[in-house]
Amino acid sequence: MTEVRSFGRVKVILGPKNGKYPYGNSIVVEDDTTALIDPSLWVFESNGKVTERNIDLLFNSHYHEDHGVGNCLFPDHPLHIHPLDAPAMRSLDTILEYYGMDEATNAAWTPIMVEKFRYQPRDRFVDLHDGQVFDFGHTKMRVIHTPGHTGGHCCFFFEQEELLFLADWDMTRFGPMYGDVTSDLMATIASLEQIRALQAKVLVSFHHVGICEDGQDALVTRYLDIVYERERLLLDFLATPRTLEEVIKKRIIYRKDYPDVMWVDAVEKNSMLLHLRKLIEEGRVAQEEEHYWRCP
Numbered sequence: 001m002t003e004v005r006s007f008g009r010v011k012v013i014l015g016p017k018n019g020k021y022p023y024g025n026s027i028v029v030e031d032d033t034t035a036l037i038d039p040s041l042w043v044f045e046s047n048g049k050v051t052e053r054n055i056d057l058l059f060n061s062h063y064h065e066d067h068g069v070g071n072c073l074f075p076d077h078p079l080h081i082h083p084l085d086a087p088a089m090r091s092l093d094t095i096l097e098y099y100g101m102d103e104a105t106n107a108a109w110t111p112i113m114v115e116k117f118r119y120q121p122r123d124r125f126v127d128l129h130d131g132q133v134f135d136f137g138h139t140k141m142r143v144i145h146t147p148g149h150t151g152g153h154c155c156f157f158f159e160q161e162e163l164l165f166l167a168d169w170d171m172t173r174f175g176p177m178y179g180d181v182t183s184d185l186m187a188t189i190a191s192l193e194q195i196r197a198l199q200a201k202v203l204v205s206f207h208h209v210g211i212c213e214d215g216q217d218a219l220v221t222r223y224l225d226i227v228y229e230r231e232r233l234l235l236d237f238l239a240t241p242r243t244l245e246e247v248i249k250k251r252i253i254y255r256k257d258y259p260d261v262m263w264v265d266a267v268e269k270n271s272m273l274l275h276l277r278k279l280i281e282e283g284r285v286a287q288e289e290e291h292y293w294r295c296p
């Protein structure tokens with residue numbers, strides 16, 4: 001039984017456990033035009049029967065595997081996605097390159113992408129861009145380009161309903177993810193500040209938090225603060241000169257080892273390189289050859 005929360009014509013299709021990975025919370029807009037945003041594994045397992053209507057428009061907030069599982073139910077629909085993320089939907093090689101994992105991990109991950117997450121290359125796209133407004137009849141949706149998680153990550157703002165779909169700015173206690181090679185730390189900070197400034201009454205995340213209707217400002221602030229907490233942990237660790245390999249093993253993002261999560265090393269590496277670059281630019285960390293250390 002699918003749990004659905006309606007906000008006017010905007011329906012939140014809640015996945016199991018509030019959309020805990022590999023599931024997620026999808027959006028259906030049932031208006032003169034019917035739109036489906038981020039069709040999750042749950043939408044796929046429900047064979048798309050999360051709405052009685054035919055889907056007119058298909059959107060993905062970004063290229064990550066769990067946000068487009070149900071895309072395969074609509075092979076002929078052009079996919080609405082930001083042009084910075086569209087190349088990842090064109091070819092498996094490109095999406096793997098964007099994830100930035102090593103060869104062995106790619107080899108292990110590829111069959112999971114194809115069999116579990118139904119990755120199928122697509123070649124028809126409609127470009128999303130910041131500020132673009134879609135009018136579905138009575139419901140309007142504004143695209144908010146919020147890069148950092150990926151280069152083309154977008155949120156979707158239903159201004160009349162005061163509902164902001166956050167996609168993977170998921171507001172968890174784990175904190176924001178910027179572990180791909182297309183990720184950007186400064187853009188993450190700017191995007192989260194932008195989200196907070198929108199002051200939407202209802203926040204909907206793809207994972208975990210699900211629907212938030214109370215304490216939105218504090219929630220975004222707590223989430224953003226995790227970025228600075230990671231930075232403090234890294235600076236403390238760099239009191240002694242360290243190599244990148246040592247920084248990766250410190251698990252500043254994950255806080256502990258997850259032997260069954262294959263991308264931990266890649267996420268730590270890509271994220272820590274972003275933190276190190278920021279701190280070097282700010283003159284707070286120095287680098288010589290393989291070693292990084294905190295400036296006195």
Ligand SMILES: [Zn+2]
Binds near residue numbers: 064
């Ligand atoms: Zn994602």
